[in-house]
Amino acid sequence: MRKRKLILTTAVIVFAVVVFAIYKTMSTTVHTPRNTGKHRLQLPGYFYTLPETTKEAYEFAILEHKALKHMACYCGCNSIGHTSSKSCFVKEIRGDGTVILDPHGTGCNVCVDIALTTRDLLAQGKTLYEIRSILDSKYAGYPSTATPYPPR
Secondary structure (H helix, E strand, C coil): CHHHHHHHHHHHHHHHHHHHHHHHHCCEEEECCCCCCCCCCCCCHHHHHCCHHHHHHHHHHHHCHHHHCCCCCCCCHHHHCCCCHHHHCEEEECCCCEEEECHHHHHCHHHHHHHHHHHHHHHCCCCHHHHHHHHHHHCCCCCCCCCCCCCC
């Protein structure tokens, strides 16, 4: 009986690890209209199970990726090739407007905070340069991507 429980438990754990690994490595395609304006995006698949703040961060990253390309990320993702906060959410934007998402941001509170802080400070009228300075101060001592500063 114990051997059977052990085998079943091991199988469940292995299954969960495999599913999680697949989940974390898959890209998700989002088709966005050219003029999204204030359109609320519907994120596909597994995004519906994520916290609201994470969904908001992805929506902001998709719609305002040009702002996030000027924001460094401080979670250590430079070790996986990320070059800015944009990289944590958006892997690629194709010529037809198709956005390929990076799932990294789904499990990283630092990335979500950077995106939502950028969004909120832009709404307050801060410039990209000011926002970057604020984030650099907030995350001083954290590993950072080598993201160039935005123009003043």
